[in-house]
Amino acid sequence: MGTNLLINRLNGPNVLIIGTPGTGKTSLCARVLDKIKYGHLNVAELIESKKLYDEWDDEFQCTVFNSKKVKAELQAMDMNSGGYLIEFHSFDVFKSNAIDYVIVLTCDIEVLGNRLEQRKYPANKINENLQCEIFQIFYYDAIEYFGKDKVVSFRNNDYDDQQKVIQYIQDIITVQ
Template sequence: MQIIAFTGTPGTGKTTLSKEFCKLYNGNYINILDIIKENKLYDTFDKKDDTLDVDINKFINFMIDFIVKKQNLNIECSEFDYLVIDSHLSHFIPNEYIDFVIVCVCDLKILNARLIERNYSKQKIKDNLDSEIFDTIVEEVKEIGHKFTVLNTSKNYIKNSIDQIKDLLKF
């Protein structure tokens, strides 16, 4: 079972792509936000920005254990071909536990519209646009040392993006 992480600034298409990938290619979709909430992997909740302040060390340690357990279960039953992790934090999981990272990026005008549609505060929109402008997540992924690709979701149709991902995973 390959472990694939979808990451990127909120609104860049991670969830849409990762869920569709799982449907088409026998993937086990993992929503990190649910895991963070259920396991209290955060310190505080920022009501103004509707954001959890995640304890990154707790998150990483939890995810390492989670991935190892999933891998052991899959060895026994071979249920899934992929474990697909969806979060703007998924790239923080150490590279020895992740086979490949898909960094979703998006045109700023399109991203801005998506974030407005989500009713994000002006400050939260600015913070996310700044993250995209400065390639924050791409730089973090490089620094961690993941095998990765950057996928621009601005104009790609979902099927085209999924096909690109599948081609990249033939390693």
């Protein structure tokens, strides 16, 4: 995928950053937003702040978000004018036409495992996330949902990798 999609949104494209937990979505967005002024939406924070979840999952030690509530909240935000850098570990809460670019972050398994261990994730949660990464679940599901032209994948193991992603995001935002 290149940076040549024609986006007709007043405030620029909506860029969705997805990937297995621990691939660096939040740190990437923070670094991008240090360099450019752009709207930002951390969907996980939105879910927590607006209580858009129904239950607690003891096995994985996390809340289980209610996709209907999340979809309703996102629709109320009206992202049609664009200008959002969005991060989340899921994407099916978005209408495919609301997102212009999808960046799937990936990580080497050893790097990802270390990051998840540092977060004190339980072993079963680490294993499930590592399996998602090994089989590139986010990448293939994103292509199926959004179409190949909107989806690109970047490795995000270290600073140098992150610089490449940041440059790509700057390019697609400023090209518009």
